[in-house]
Amino acid sequence: MSKHFKLKRGLDIRLKGAAEPLLKDAPAPRTIALKPTDFFGLTPKLSVKADTRVKAGDALFFDKYHPEIIFTSPVSGTVNAINRGERRKILEVVVEPDREQEFRTFTAADPLTLTREEIKKQILASGLWPFVKQRPYGILARPEDTPGHIFISGFDSSPLAPDYEFIFKDDREALQQGINALSKLTDGSVYVGLSPAQKNGIFASLNNVVINTFEGPHPAGNVGVQIHHVSPVFKGDVVWTVSPQGVVYMGRLFREGRLNLSKIIALTGPEVKKPHYYKTIQGAELTDLLSNTTKKENHERVISGNVLTGTKTDPDDHLGFFDQMVTVIPEGDDYELLGWALPGNDKFSASNTFLSRLFPKKEYVLNANLHGGERAFVMTGQYEKFLPMDILPVYLLKAVITNDIDRMEQLGIYEVVEEDLALCEYADTSKIKVQQILREGIHAMIKEVG
Amino acid sequence: MKALRNFFEKTKPYVGKGGKYHWLHSTHDAFFTFLFVPKTTSGSGTHIHDYIDMKRTMSIVVLALVPALLFGIYNAGYQHFGALGQLASASFTDRFVFGLLKVMPIILVSYAVGLGIEFIFAQFRGHEVNEGFLVTGMLIPLVMPVTTPLWMIAVSTAFSVIFCKEVFGGTGMNVWNPALVARAFLFFAYPAQISGDAVWISAEGVEKMADGFTGATPMAKAAMGDTGFDLWNAFIGLIPGSIGETSKIAILIGALILVITGIGSWRIMLSMVLGGLFMGILLNLSGSDNIYLALPFWQHLLIGGFLFGAVFMATDPVSAAQTTKGKWIYGFLTGVLAILIRVVNPAYPEGTMMAILLMNTFAPLIDYWVVQGNITRRLKRAGVKA
Numbered sequence: 003m004s005k006h007f008k009l010k011r012g013l014d015i016r017l018k019g020a021a022e023p024l025l026k027d028a029p030a031p032r033t034i035a036l037k038p039t040d041f042f043g044l045t046p047k048l049s050v051k052a053d054t055r056v057k058a059g060d061a062l063f064f065d066k067y068h069p070e071i072i073f074t075s076p077v078s079g080t081v082n083a084i085n086r087g088e089r090r091k092i093l094e095v096v097v098e099p100d101r102e103q104e105f106r107t108f109t110a111a112d113p114l115t116l117t118r119e120e121i122k123k124q125i126l127a128s129g130l131w132p133f134v135k136q137r138p139y140g141i142l143a144r145p146e147d148t149p150g151h152i153f154i155s156g157f158d159s160s161p162l163a164p165d166y167e168f169i170f171k172d173d174r175e176a177l178q179q180g181i182n183a184l185s186k187l188t189d190g191s192v193y194v195g196l197s198p199a200q201k202n203g204i205f206a207s208l209n210n211v212v213i214n215t216f217e218g219p220h221p222a223g224n225v226g227v228q229i230h231h232v233s234p235v236f237k238g239d240v241v242w243t244v245s246p247q248g249v250v251y252m253g254r255l256f257r258e259g260r261l262n263l264s265k266i267i268a269l270t271g272p273e274v275k276k277p278h279y280y281k282t283i284q285g286a287e288l289t290d291l292l293s294n295t296t297k298k299e300n301h302e303r304v305i306s307g308n309v310l311t312g313t314k315t316d317p318d319d320h321l322g323f324f325d326q327m328v329t330v331i332p333e334g335d336d337y338e339l340l341g342w343a344l345p346g347n348d349k350f351s352a353s354n355t356f357l358s359r360l361f362p363k364k365e366y367v368l369n370a371n372l373h374g375g376e377r378a379f380v381m382t383g384q385y386e387k388f389l390p391m392d393i394l395p396v397y398l399l400k401a402v403i404t405n406d407i408d409r410m411e412q413l414g415i416y417e418v419v420e421e422d423l424a425l426c427e428y429a430d431t432s433k434i435k436v437q438q439i440l441r442e443g444i445h446a447m448i449k450e451v452g
Numbered sequence: 453m454k455a456l457r458n459f460f461e462k463t464k465p466y467v468g469k470g471g472k473y474h475w476l477h478s479t480h481d482a483f484f485t486f487l488f489v490p491k492t493t494s495g496s497g498t499h500i501h502d503y504i505d506m507k508r509t510m511s512i513v514v515l516a517l518v519p520a521l522l523f524g525i526y527n528a529g530y531q532h533f534g535a536l537g538q539l540a541s542a543s544f545t546d547r548f549v550f551g552l553l554k555v556m557p558i559i560l561v562s563y564a565v566g567l568g569i570e571f572i573f574a575q576f577r578g579h580e581v582n583e584g585f586l587v588t589g590m591l592i593p594l595v596m597p598v599t600t601p602l603w604m605i606a607v608s609t610a611f612s613v614i615f616c617k618e619v620f621g622g623t624g625m626n627v628w629n630p631a632l633v634a635r636a637f638l639f640f641a642y643p644a645q646i647s648g649d650a651v652w653i654s655a656e657g658v659e660k661m662a663d664g665f666t667g668a669t670p671m672a673k674a675a676m677g678d679t680g681f682d683l684w685n686a687f688i689g690l691i692p693g694s695i696g697e698t699s700k701i702a703i704l705i706g707a708l709i710l711v712i713t714g715i716g717s718w719r720i721m722l723s724m725v726l727g728g729l730f731m732g733i734l735l736n737l738s739g740s741d742n743i744y745l746a747l748p749f750w751q752h753l754l755i756g757g758f759l760f761g762a763v764f765m766a767t768d769p770v771s772a773a774q775t776t777k778g779k780w781i782y783g784f785l786t787g788v789l790a791i792l793i794r795v796v797n798p799a800y801p802e803g804t805m806m807a808i809l810l811m812n813t814f815a816p817l818i819d820y821w822v823v824q825g826n827i828t829r830r831l832k833r834a835g836v837k838a
Contacts, residue, residue, distance in 0.1 A: 305499055309498065310498045351503045352504070354713045355715065371494075374501075374504075375505070383717065392830060392833075424498050431505060
């Protein structure tokens with residue numbers, strides 16, 4: 003049964019530089035990389051060495067504790083480098099693509115005719131399993147589980163987010179096939195959350211799913227928020243979430259019998275000359291894409307993902323596994339004379355203390371400056387305004403800080419991941435690192451409760 | 453300005469760890485960050501942060517206090533010349549300047565003592581200096597009678613900053629409102645100097661009060677059974693009382709600033725006023741002959757520190773209840789208690805201070821109850837689903 007949810011709490015940050023609906027081919031990336039750091043809690047084990055030749059679909063590394071979960075190369079080529087960080091932690095496995103692409107072959111079949119085990123096996127073998135995350139905790143799903151339901155958010159509400167109807171406009175069939183595959187993995191339903199604007203879009207035309215609409219500001223598009231309203235997660239429950247891009251890849255896998263990881267991303271942000279969409283591939287190097295598309299007037303910060311939850315990246319780094327956009331903003335590493343006292347007609351704020359409040363339509367250039375020092379919790383009622391869930395975020399965070407497992411459980415740690423509280427961190431007067439604290443809490447829960 | 457920034461940047465190594473002037477670190481940092489928003493950028497988590505920070509938040513509260521302060525200064529002069537019977541001959545400037553000379557030293561002492569202690573604690577803790585005292589340092593003078601000796605201001609400020617705030621861990625950790633603790637400290641330590649009819653008006657050089665002049669506040673008079681105060685003057689603020697509490701207009705302007713900017717909780721303000729009115733009505737209904745009990749309920753808002761407490765004191769986010777539902781309960785009970793203590797307890801001329809401090813104490817309990825409610829509700833949801 004389709005339901006409509008009207009969410010009041012949240013905030014749409016009016017950042018300059020949204021992508022125009024114009025699609026271009028990105029320059030062919032010189033290298034492709036897969037980063038174990040994109041997966042929270044993963045302990046990777048390498049399957050390849052430098053100079054190993056791989057086909058598209060061959061494993062680069064796997065999960066030490068679940069060896070059946072493999073991470074495969076999106077292209078055929080040669081392993082160029084294995085970059086390590088402190089204590090030899092694997093940061094990325096870099097592959098240089100061949101000119102002629104070779105693919106490992108998989109079964110091309112309508113997933114509705116396959117069994118649950120066959121589907122699982124194919125998704126695992128192709129390296130698309132990491133697109134399946136589980137709630138609680140937002141970690142890689144365990145293949146042996148059967149989830150209560152599977153949730154897919156059909157829109158992204160974060161700042162400058164790409165329009166999914168635009169980037170998946172040629173993937174309707176793949177989406178449907180992917181959903182058919184996923185529907186075999188659960189005894190419950192596959193839920194798709196949509197914004198009211200998508201009423202006549204591709205997602206709304208999908209079969210074999212339950213569609214709910216979510217109206218309201220960000221984070222209405224977060225899958226965690228949607229789960230909370232449809233079928234909240236409590237102790238012992240497991241549900242899975244898959245991003246639409248993952249569903250599309252799975253659909254293509256079953257249609258074409260090979261990996262086809264080309265994707266459309268949005269290049270956005272105030273420092274981008276002409277923000278629009280680019281066709282590229284999973285894990286692509288960003289160097290050539292960024293070399294003449296950004297303004298280069300200020301010290302720039304390149305983010306793989308959005309400004310709230312994305313990863314700070316070097317311009318010659320690679321696109322993150324789950325990221326559907328690249329945002330470029332000014333770094334803002336400069337002093338500002340009496341900045342806290344200025345009227346601020348050019349400063350976007352969630353509070354009512356700046357003149358910018360008087361211009362409800364204007365878009366703003368926002369930089370990465372903290373705009374103040376870190377303080378203890380002082381203001382109250384601030385976080386609640388940005389979390390459309392029946393959860394008391396400050397009390398949850400305080401339970402994490404005091405490492406009180408029972409309290410975390412009671413206050414809803416099973417239902418949230420960092421992205422759900424990112425707006426609280428953005429708006430906080432005290433500049434508290436909300437996402438980091440929550441991640442520590444989730445870490446503690448996994449360790450203590452499992 | 454560049455020269456100034458260079459000065460701060462160049463001197464930074466000297467106050468850093470192991471530097472010759474390390475003991476000045478918190479001071480250097482406080483002035484540097486006051487003048488220049490630091491260039492620190494986001495290292496983890498969200499890449500963008502709101503422009504709001506603690507400095508702006510606290511300065512908006514100070515801004516909201518300015519109307520009450522300015523009126524308080526004027527009223528100090530007005531009451532003085534009134535006591536002399538020379539109101540007609542004293543010009544607006546005369547009254548204001550007289551008030552300024554009385555009030556300014558109190559403010560200076562409050563800030564100097566309080567900020568001095570804050571700087572020292574920040575230095576020892578290795579923290580940045582917190583902005584909370586910018587507000588407290590202004591609230592303390594505004595809740596004092598104008599005749600309070602400066603050394604008492606100093607002692608009470610020091611007491612409250614050290615024992616009410618710093619021992620608990622500084623701004624954000626205190627249980628009670630620091631400005632009210634300063635006031636309460638004086639009230640109990642030096643009752644003679646802070647109560648009675650003589651303290652509200654600076655009567656220096658007054659040899660003989662003008663005929664029929666008593667200097668008692670309307671509230672004190674009401675407690676004695678004389679409720680014939682001038683309502684309009686009480687609203688404007690031309691009555692004796694603590695420096696900042698008399699003008700209801702000035703307080704309402706401040707309330708407007710706090711509510712529009714969202715810095716002060718309108719829920720607490722509204723629910724406290726509702727609580728006060730509710731108690732006032734109950735007392736009216738008691739049908740007693742006591743003239744104070746029969747004072748029309750709404751007139752309680754015009755006398756004493758009730759409104760000032762509701763707008764600036766009860767709303768302190770740290771010591772008030774923190775949950776939305778908790779704020780309603782906390783505010784309402786504060787209002788009820790304030791009027792109850794004010795009217796029924798003969799030992800205290802005013803109930804607002806006591807009521808807020810008492811409810812500060814109970815605020816965590818109220819929040820605990822609200823949080824438990826949230827937990828139960830969420831568990832119920834789980835049960836329904838299963």
